[in-house]
Amino acid sequence: MNARRPATGPILIPRHRRAILDFARNHQHWQDGDWTPVLFTNESRFTVSTNDRRVRVWRRQGERYANCNIVEVNHFGGGSVMVWAGIFLNGRTDLIVIDRGSLTGVRYRDEVLRPVVGPIARAIGQNFILMQDNARPHIARVVMNFLDNEGIETLDWPARSPDLNPIEHAWDMLGRRNWENEGAINRDEYRKLYPTTESPPKFYGLPKVHKKDIPLRPIVSSVGSITYNSAKFIADILSPLVGNTTHHIANSQDFSERIKNERVEDDEELRSYDVTALFTSVPIEKALDIIRDDLISDTTLDERTKLSAGQVVKLLEVCLRCTYFVYNGVFYLQIHGAAMGSPVSPIVCNLYLEHLEQLAISTAPHPPLWWFRYVDDTHTKLKKRYAQEFTDHLNSLDPDIKFTTEGEDNRTLAFLDTLTVIKPDGSLNIKIYRKPTHTDQYLNFSSNHPLQHKLGVIHTLFHRAETVISDPVDCDEEKLHITEALSKCGYPKWAFDRLNKPKDTSKPPKDSTNTNKGQVVIPYVKGISDALKRIYSSYGIRVCFKPTRTLRQLLVAPKDKTDKKDVTGPVYLIPCQGQTTRGPCSESYIGETGRSLKTRFLEHRRPSSTSSEVSQHIHIESPGHHVDLEKVQILDREPRYFERGVKEAIHIRANQPSLNKDGGATT
Template sequence: MANYERSKERQIKKLNNLKDKNEKQAKKGDAIVDIDLSGTQLKKWVVNNTERKLTEPQNSLLAKGLNFAVSVDRIPNEDFIVATEKASWKLTSGEAQNLRAEVAGVLKSVKIPKSNISKDERQALKQLKKDKSILIMGADKGRSTVVTATDEYEEKVNTLLSDKKTYEKLKGDPTGSYKRKLVGILQRLKKEEKIDDGQYKLLYPTAGNTPRIYCTTKIHKEGYPVRPIVDYMGSIAYQTSKALAEILSPMVGKTVHHVTNSRELAEELATVKIDDEDIFNSHDVVSLFTNTPINKTLEIVTEYLDSDTTLKQRTLLNTKDIIELLEFVLTTFMEWLEQRAIANAPVACQPKLWKRYVDDILEIIARGTTQELTEHLNSADPTNNIKFTYEEEAEGKLPFLDTLINRKEDGSVKLTVYRKKTHADQYLNFASQHPLHQKLGVVRTLLDRKDSIVTEEEDKQQEEARVKQALNRCGYPNWAIEKVKQQMTDKSKAKKKQKDKTAEKNNGMVVIPYVQGVSERLQRVFKKHNIQTAMKPHNTLKNNLVHPKDKTEDAKTFDCV
């Protein structure tokens, strides 16, 4: 009886603490900025490229962003059960039985969460799903949602595919013959003991989907042209390509000219001094993905592999084996091309600084030499496929990646965050059915970018104010932003938590759909059995509305139970 009373007191105390916490947050005055969906903000978030006028609920729904997860009207029990069975593989028979019983207990007692969209918006979702006259998709750059007429989209894609220099119409589907060829190679490598049975099963093409093309709309360009993207997932060489990437990736990015991200670029520019007679300039490759010469790339990869002394530590495959499997590598070609271009550049336009991210290049060159350097770069590729365009600094400023480079009077550089005119300031909506830690991750990413890129304190304050305003518009209360700021300053606590995690026994990880009030309870159940959980949104607007690709036949669906 005494134990019961003590337990009762503890639970009452927890409940009162929770009530106090909620009341404090309610008193903080975290008013969310109202979104004017009739004006500028709507036009940034929803780009309607059709003659059809969307209803107010349709606009309101799409303005939430395509990554917005709508609350479910049915608990996805099947997905939770599959995750539980996967988690049971590393447990003993008794532990697995206990896990199943605990999960079943949770699923029997849960309730469907409250809807996070209005009744009118839910009806709008049904209407948009049924309407085949329009296509809804994300913009090519930025997070805007684009509404396009289906006929117009198909016409633009067909026009793109009619370019015979880039695309060739096939008489039939070669997937079957390619699959037989790949299986033959894998069987030979297994027989020669260059891959083991596990690797053979991983690389074996169980799925045989033909890669599918679709396009995204470039809303930042006149006429809304489209950018082609090929979906390679589920194709016969998908797993092989991933394996080759692991083998080849250590060979690239080793030159002093390569940068991996904006943070690294900011560190590089921190000590740069630019003379008055020099300028910042950038070059960009025209359509690199469709113009990279495959045969020349394979020659370059062969040279790299032959000179790689660490290759045998990563794989038993030799150069000939890898080239036989390899179909396309991009970064290696650009690295070879830049080394050739820099080494042979005329003295007058020799870059004093050269930093490249994939096909975007930042340089410091002498004033008046931009055209000469561009002509030199356009002649560097022996196949004559790769061509460059350039942009010079204007009024001492030049955008590169997501940084705006500003030259100061003393020759030093200050950096701020760069946003294109089409940037929508749209982030994951706080009302979305996502775990709280993922929403806080959005805040952390934006604040971390401010700290790592922006160089001067006044600019950092302005950037933080801009971030806070944008997040408020997306429904983020101030307490969420302040919570992340506190976490970022309390680094010692974060390190301690990391140490505690590494000491725990690990029985693997499972991925479960996120349903508010359900997934958190199941996460605690899995944690008791030392199983980590990752949560993914279950019912996003993108899953419901974005279907630009040809539908895959049910029989060809891959990676399913």
């Protein structure tokens, strides 16, 4: 036997044991439906200046005090941060940082209950239950009065029973597994993944003008939400797993190349299948199991990330379970399927459908002769007598996934932007398909866009005709149609001639390896941007333009508008609102933050001698002066950390604010 450190646990007296037993007996018959509206909450403090004392080192005798074998420990507490969070059976809240100082009843009410718990309780309704421990801030009179006024029911939590609250296990996992310290992610990745935003996903709808009664297509914009960057990070890791089957279609050109030489006999038919509400139908647990198996068998995973397959799946689950959104000021929770609007959801749905289609085809008594799929749309050839049999088989595999089907229309079938035409002899002809509501309205030539974008419209449409259409006669007809449509949009003849001008092959190609020194993307302002491009090009820097202030941005605003105080990632200017003997105070400060403007502003306004030049000015240097959140100007917005620092430095250089002691984060 070897000596081991003993396990630790809370001290339990008989009263504690009886309370825990009573709690277990009272809730032993609760089902998932009973626990679904329960929000488990707690706060925890994480030490950032010392280790968890679980580190072990391998050393030789006499090397005990070698530098490489010494773990630094701060015996005087060191730096720490307190955070609060809540989790549901099917989701979680944002992580709330309790900045500076202890958590009091007033701060718990104002920083946690009112902005976070209250909206969730109203969204769920009268069945909502809050589970919190009996810490002093949680049972303070101001807190109990708030809960009574809001009609929020609480779930009694026996003392000294942390194992009864699932969020305690989450805190333990976070405390023990620091991926950055393990080397699984680097510092830049940590900054990208660490959530600092408080912006919720926003729900809106776009009209499907090509369908009867013009229904809305539901869309959730998760840009800037707490899991957005993590979802993009995971999407980059998972994307190489997609499309590794013979049934996957990359684009219309790929589809045309595959079937243009095929035939459809008299006893065969073409049919398309479409998944009903794919994103909200995919079973998350099954999808995670499939992705975990794919990652374990992926021999190239370590080339894309240092995270293990289990860590990737764990972070993926967090992204997929974060399904709350706001619409018209009210919070909602998507209770089934992958989170709409998450960058990783399309990949998850694709991987799940790849698994399902392989199962369907391998187990079907009479499988289709071909099955090509792009996301949730398929193009299939079957024997006519087995079409209904396969449709029934397809819908019997998973109770969550249901397929609708459409057959040929006068020996034609639309798929993506192509139209498959069956000739009398059974051979196939591929044409371009346009929906009945298509208007032939393209980017107008007189619009304020770069010339390259307008010429790109011509090139794209002609390239599609040449690569998708199988018959040369149909290709010529399509090009004539494109020319007539674009001419109505103001495109001159010289623009088409420029596209058809043969390239000069006598000149040797330029060696881009020595001249290309990078790429910049700048807003397009006619005249100015073109001059900047010439300057950049002289230094071997490639320039791309992006349009700004489009008509769509000015006229279409389907999402809930974000209040100024809730804007995340701003570069801001805070002017002093005080008065001097010579008139209004002219002092000002420019800063940046990845969090909400209100959160950072309150830190500036809080009395402190070190945290903020604004605080020093209004509390120490000029007592009686003050700042007002309504007077704060948002100079720019940028979600990326480094780029936001660059913009801050530019605005500091341009405005010369008197309270800034340096030139910004990048100087």
